[in-house]
Structures are given as structure tokens and as C-alpha cells.
Amino acid sequence: MSSDTLAKAAAPAPPEPADILRIVPQRRYGQWTAAVAVLALLGFAVNSVLRNEAFQWDVVAQYLTTDSVLRGLWLTLWLTAVVMALGFALGALLAAARLSANPVLRAVSWGYVWLFRSIPILVQLLLWFNIGALYPQILGVKTVDLLGPVTVAVIGLTLHEAAYAAEVVRAGILSVDRGQIEAAQALGLSRWRRWWRIVLPQAMRSIVPPAANMLIGTLKGTSIVSVIAVSDLLFSAQLIYHRTYQVIPLLMVATIWYTVVTSVLGVGQYYVERHFARGAGRTR
Template sequence: MSAQTDAIPQSRPAPLSENGGKGNDADRLRIVPVRRTGQWAAAAVVLLLLALALNSVIRNDAFQWDVVGDYFTTASVLRGLGLTLWLTALVMALGFALGTVLAVLRLSTNRVLQAVSWGYVWLFRSTPILVQLLFWFNIGALYPEVLGVRTVNLLGPVTVAVIGLTLHEAAYAAEVVRGGILSVERGQIEAAQSLGLGAWRRLRRIVLPQAMRSIVPPAGNMLIGTLKGTSIVSIIAVQDLLYSAQLVYHRTYQVIPLLLVATLWYVVVTSLLGVGQHYIERHYARGTAGAR
């Protein structure tokens, strides 16, 4: 009996792991982080190329950075910048006002109003903005007289720029606003209807405040695009930022530094607009997962 007992192997208790539990093979495995050698090498190459490019831009005498500094804050350039900012603000305000009306018409139950809104958006999104500006600039050749008023020389370059850019912007703003309105849950609108709110009050108090979360991001992109797009009005001799720079380099033949002046001002303004867009988006995203 004792011999049989001695033949039975004695079981040994499993070693305890550091946390007090029974140890196993996983406890003895050492976690080794993945070596991303290729990514680090690519990042180093990219940084090297960026450093070389930046060095070439700074040290290249052809850029004439001293001339850029001399003209960066001259009166003519600042006047052009002021007109660009004024034109951008006015076009965005008028464009979104008209675009909101078009969006509401597109979402109405009246087939005629839907068709008119759709046709407007289709027409102005289908034609280049330059063509539209040239049509308005030559409106006197198309309609010499409207309601007894001669149209020849009636519209100046700035007025033409405002009209052309606003009508073009409204077509895109209408789609942005329509998308924002459609993003609002149907239950919100039905709840407002059950409270007896009229269509206008529902739109102003219930729909638009919630739709702004979806409207602000594309509207911010449109604002930046409009700011840069105003440079096209130089083709009809509107003295915006780009045209002001062109007037100077036509006189001094310093093309590159004056183009850099306009470029740097566009970069500065668009950067500030981007910061403002971030805070506006955060404001309307309060109470949602997108608030950061």
C-alpha cells in the first residue's frame, strides 16, 4: 500500500503571480512595443525636406523679403485689404439671407416654389462666377433700358461685384441651410407644431438654432472661400487686395514680392477666420458629443 502511494506523483501548487493570483504563461510574457522604424524614418525625411524648403524660401534673394516688408502695410495695400474684408462680409450676409429664403422655398409643400428654388440653385451653380460677373458688368449691352431707366454705366464695378458674388453665394448657401434644416429631428418640429407655434416661429426658435450645428462648419468654409474668391473681382477693376498689389507691381515691376504681400495677408485673415470658426462650432456643439 505504501509502495502504491509512493508511486503517485505529488502535485505542486502553481506559483503565485505578482498580483496574488495563480501564475500562467501569459504572466511570464514580456510586452514589447511595436517598433515603427519605417514611420519614424519617413517622418525624419519629411521634416528634413520641410527644413530644406523653408531654408530655400528664407534665403532665396529672389523673394525680396525686404521689399515685402516695405509694402506689407502701405496705404494702398491696406485699402485693398479693407475693401476685400468689406466685400466678403457683405456678400456672406446677403448671400446667406437669400440662401435661407431659397432653402425654405425648396422645403415648402408648394411645387411652384420648390421648382423656382431648385432652378435658381441649378442655374447659378452651373455657371462660373467669372462668367456671371462679366454678364452683370455688361448688363447694359443685354438690357439697355429697364423700367424706363438706362442701364448703361448704371452699375459700377463694386456694385457689380456685390451683385454677382451675392447671387452666386446664395445658391451654395441655400444648399448648406437646407442640409442643416433637414438634420433637425422630425420630432422637434412636430413638438413645436403641437404647441401651436406658427411656421415662422418654428423656423426661428426651434429649427434654425438646432440646425446651426450642421450649418456652421460648411458656412465657415464658404466664408474662407468667399474671402479668397473676391480676388476674381480684380478682372473688372475692383481695387481689392490683389488688384492693389497688381497696381503696385505694374509700376515697380516687383511682381514676386507684391504677390507675396497679398498672399501673406490672405493667410493671416483666413487663419483668424479659422480660429473664429472653431469657437463658433464649439458654442453650437454645447451639450453634444462634438463639444470640445
């Protein structure tokens, strides 16, 4: 008998299918219990909101698209757009000054950011609203005639947002690897072309997410201008419930519109982030 035959005879027989260990999935009882508990609480909360007569959903539907509410919504959107545009324009200048080699510009930029991030936005708005007590006239014109509530809101919100925008832009620029700029210099690209083609597209990946959060925060933050009688969305709702005493339904009207707009902005944020993230990840 050959050695191969003896080896085969001595080898153990292959296991029967019944002897093979069966893989049993891990039981996740805790996760399923937590999921069921959360869904139950969520269902209870939604049912409570929808069936609670105090919300007066018929009144909410009645005032949701009234002219005064839509005018307030338009002013809120306009304020948000203007404040974000002016705030980021000023913030970009402040960021450039902070990154410059000039110590005076760096000190002034740092001082601006420190000051306007230290003062609450409500205090800033009230200070600007009462600026006439300090300067009764500006360029020969009465301050109260020159600075109306809407103008005060734009100035106060813009100066406040610029302080945060400056840090967002500065962080985005600093996130770009120094080697990228050095490579662009080695290729002989001009300073403007380096910033426009090399630095800015890469910096935007870091700038867009916090900038979008600032945009949504500014949209909601405009509601604070109601304290200086600016007819934004919240102030328009307040005018109605001061007359009808239907406080909760009118607050729900404002809540619904804020939720709708912020949801739309969130979708826009997703596509903008995806646009600037092109080429940043690996594809298989």
C-alpha cells in the same frame, strides 16, 4: 494530512519575476522614417523660401502696410461681409421655397440653384459687367452709370453665393430630426417659436462648418473681381507691381494678408462651432 494541505502541495509554485513575460512596445520604424523625411522636406522648403533672394522679403515688408494695400484689404473684407450677408439672406429664402409645399416655388428655387451653380463665377461677373450691351438704360438711367465695378462685383458674387447658401441651409434644416418638430407641435409652440427655438439651433450645427468654408472661399474668391478693375487686395498689389515690376514680392504681400485673414476666420469658426455644439455630445 488534510486535503487542503495536499492541494497546496500539488499546486505549482508562482513564477519568479524573471519568468514573467515582458511587454515590448511595437517598433514603428516606418512611421518614424516617414516623419523624419517629411520634416526634412519641410525644412528644406522653408529654408529655400526664406533664403531665396528672388522673394525680396525687404520689399515685401516695405509694401505690406502701405495705404494702397490696406485700402485694397479693406475693400476685400467689405465685399466678403456684404456678399455673405446678402448671399445667405437670399439663400435662406431659396431654401424655404425649396422646402415649401408649393410646386412653383420648388421649381423656381431648383432652377435658380441649377443655373447659378452651372455658370462659372468669372463668366457671371463678365456678363454683369457688360450688361449695358443688353440693357443700355435701366429706369431711365444709363446702365454704365448705374452699375459700377463694385456694384457689379456685389451683384455677381451675391447671386453666385446664394445658390450654394441655399443648399447649405436646406441641408441644415433637413438634418433636424422630424420628431423634434413634432414634439414642439405637441407642446403647442407657435410656428415661429418652433423654428427659432427648436429647428434653427440644431440646424446650425450642420450649417456652420460649410458656411464657414463658404466664407473663407468667398474671401479668396473676391480676388477674381480684379478682372473688372475693382480695387481689391489683389488688384492693389497688381497696380504696384505693374509700376515697379516687382511681381513676386507684391504677390507675396497679397498672399500674406489672405493667409492672416483666413487664419483669423478659422479661429472664429472653431468657437462658433463649439457654441452651437453645446449639449450635442456626452460629458463624463
